[in-house]
Amino acid sequence: MQDLQLLETVEKYLLGEMDPAEKVAFEALRRSNPEVDQLVVEHTLFLEKITGYGDRKTFIASLNDTHKKLSNSGTINTRPTEGKLVNLFRKYKRVTAVAASIAGITTILIAGMTLYYSRKANTKEIEQLRIEFKQEVAKRTNEVYNKVKEGFPTKAPENALPISGGTGFLIDGKGFVVTNAHVVKGSTSVIIQNSKGQQFRASLVHQNDATDIAILKIEDNDFKNDVAIPYAIRKTGAELGEDLFTLGFPREEIVYNEGYMSAKTGFNGDTLSCQIGVAANPGNSGGPVFNRSGEVIGIINTRQVQAQGVVFAINSRNIHAAVQEIKKSNTTDTVINALRLPTNSNLKGMNRVQQIRKIEEFVFMVKSY
CATH class of the missing domain: 2.40.10.120 (Thrombin, subunit H)
Known part of the structure; x- marks a missing residue:
């Protein structure tokens, strides 16, 4: 089977477009041929990335359209406000530093707890074979x-x-x-x-x-x-x-x-x-x-x-x-x-x-x- 034909067959399998007999035959080929099995895994990841990329592009385009409409209608002000931002930062610099410290400590604690509980979860997902x-x-x-x-x-x-x-x-x-x-x-x-x-x-x-x-x-x-x-x-x-x-x-x-x-x-x-x-x-x-x-x-x-x-x-x-x-x-x-x-x-x-x-x-x- 040529590479292009094989790729088309894999995609047909992943999209659920095979009839029952074709699906049974392909799954038998997948079990007997490691290269075909690996191609299915790799193409699954590829399709997921392509789909994710398309979704992100659509979302960003939607955000830009919404922003443009709100700006044209005068609902939001898009003029630069760097001066106000600098003044606000100077005024609340100390508060910002304290907040950043608290956020850092919280992040470390959450990361530690996540690692601890994920390790506990992992022991349930895998089994020692003694x-x-x-x-x-x-x-x-x-x-x-x-x-x-x-x-x-x-x-x-x-x-x-x-x-x-x-x-x-x-x-x-x-x-x-x-x-x-x-x-x-x-x-x-x-x-x-x-x-x-x-x-x-x-x-x-x-x-x-x-x-x-x-x-x-x-x-x-x-x-x-x-x-x-x-x-x-x-x-x-x-x-x-x-x-x-x-x-x-x-x-x-x-x-x-x-x-x-x-x-x-x-x-x-x-x-x-x-x-x-x-x-x-x-x-x-x-x-x-x-x-x-x-x-x-x-x-x-x-x-x-x-x-x-x-x-x-x-x-x-x-x-x-x-x-x-x-x-x-x-x-x-x-x-x-x-x-x-x-x-x-x-x-x-x-x-x-x-x-x-x-x-x-x-x-x-x-x-x-």
């Missing part, structure tokens, strides 16, 4: 685990039940795992579990609530050290419309989903994160977002409550920043100072099934106790 275990559910989860995963000993603290869960993935072969800070928040111990059901004990070495990143260190003799990680952690994000895929644990087995980069910023223009068009559920928090070359470009952490498929991911450059923070605060720890993020992907050129087979053993379910 699993919240209620006591009854936690008991059933442990029962299912013990029944299905026979052969692997549980590493959970004795008589303890999980309080929350999510996903994490390896960022260094010596046992460093990254997840979301909100996944492990409030925990006293953390257990991670691979796609085969084997559990490992882990300790928290870094937690930054502002960036929502936590880094764990596997402290378990059953873990095989110095494994070669096949994927890379990128310092830059994906391009708009680029194909992406995710792996995570919204249930007791690893789940794959695919989508695309839909915006380079997150909720309300947040520059720490990006928006991706993909399905995600509680348990996906902390899961990696990969591009087609098998490079990590983000970490899933939230979704928009009132919209389907609108998910937000922390940009992968924040993982690099977190590692630098750890090294600065632990200059004498040789293990931490030897931490190296993978920068080369061995997954380029592979099909998706081959890529997943290589990746899945490095992605973990994270359980907080």
Whole structure:
């Protein structure tokens, strides 16, 4: 479809001029083609700006006509009165200064209150994607685990039940795992579990609530050290419309989903994160977002409550920043100072099934106790 024809079709769709069959076909094309979807979004904004500009021009013209009529009829006086204005200002200069001060303070207070209440409102509009275990559910989860995963000993603290869960993935072969800070928040111990059901004990070495990143260190003799990680952690994000895929644990087995980069910023223009068009559920928090070359470009952490498929991911450059923070605060720890993020992907050129087979053993379910 030529660009001009596509643009005409988009405009026809937005103006509601399509018949039902055309609308169904176009919406199917929009779901399957990120570029068409993005064009619809951009053209919607363009039409809104054009409409707004036209309305403003009409309003200004109306004001000018009204002013001209009132001036011609003598209802208003349009002669300059600069002298009176200067005298009035001199006479009431002190009062004006006091009024300006009060107005400034009021503005600051209103801005602060607006920011405070908008933040509270934002928490209702987006939802963190960790699993919240209620006591009854936690008991059933442990029962299912013990029944299905026979052969692997549980590493959970004795008589303890999980309080929350999510996903994490390896960022260094010596046992460093990254997840979301909100996944492990409030925990006293953390257990991670691979796609085969084997559990490992882990300790928290870094937690930054502002960036929502936590880094764990596997402290378990059953873990095989110095494994070669096949994927890379990128310092830059994906391009708009680029194909992406995710792996995570919204249930007791690893789940794959695919989508695309839909915006380079997150909720309300947040520059720490990006928006991706993909399905995600509680348990996906902390899961990696990969591009087609098998490079990590983000970490899933939230979704928009009132919209389907609108998910937000922390940009992968924040993982690099977190590692630098750890090294600065632990200059004498040789293990931490030897931490190296993978920068080369061995997954380029592979099909998706081959890529997943290589990746899945490095992605973990994270359980907080």
